[in-house]
Amino acid sequence: MIEQHDIAEIGSVTISRRKGTKNIRISITQNGTVRLSLPNRISTKRGIEYLLTKKDWVAQHIVDQLNLDDGAMLGATVLRLHTSHSNRIRSVHKQGELHVFIPEHMQHEELQSKLQTASKKCLQKQAASLLAQLKTKSIEARYTVSGSSIAFLKSRWGSCSSKNEIVINTYLIQLPQNCIDYVLWHELTHTKHHNHSPQFWQELAIHVPNYKNVKKELKKYPTKVFDGREFLVYV
């Protein structure tokens, strides 16, 4: 059971119940939604009281949401930060880890901007697999694609031109597989229906029967580099 509460000091909070647990858990999703997960023995009222004692932590983590730190998940790659004596930042991407060596006295903002750049490169490498997946699907369902590429798009997850050229947002590689599948099928379906007509949705439903839910889920994610872990607090 999920309840939605609006709490003046915090905003919209989603409350859910978990069986077999003793802990209250607070987490913040990528779009800044606060989730409160309660064991059965704790009332909603007590849960909210507890959440209010953590409101400074919540506010700070909503702000930090897009900051990158050691252990951040960039798609399937773990970010590892190291302090370096050199005065240049350096990064090495291998075996599912992106190691970044940071000069000791680098300022927070400069560091974040450098980490964003290194992370984008790392996502770009991983995103090649999106095009392979697109190809497999197009063959499987016999859609004709005249060209495909990836790019960092600011507000869309993908596009399909009137000539059936598909562009997939590189940031998509950070999302769960069901969201990736949805976007790929969405663009492939556009090669037949260049609009969002009922026929378009009907055909998309053949590939993604629960597309309405996935479409909603997709809204949670920003078209930016983000830390794939959720922030968690345990009592």
Ligand SMILES: [Zn+2]
């Ligand atoms: Zn569309």
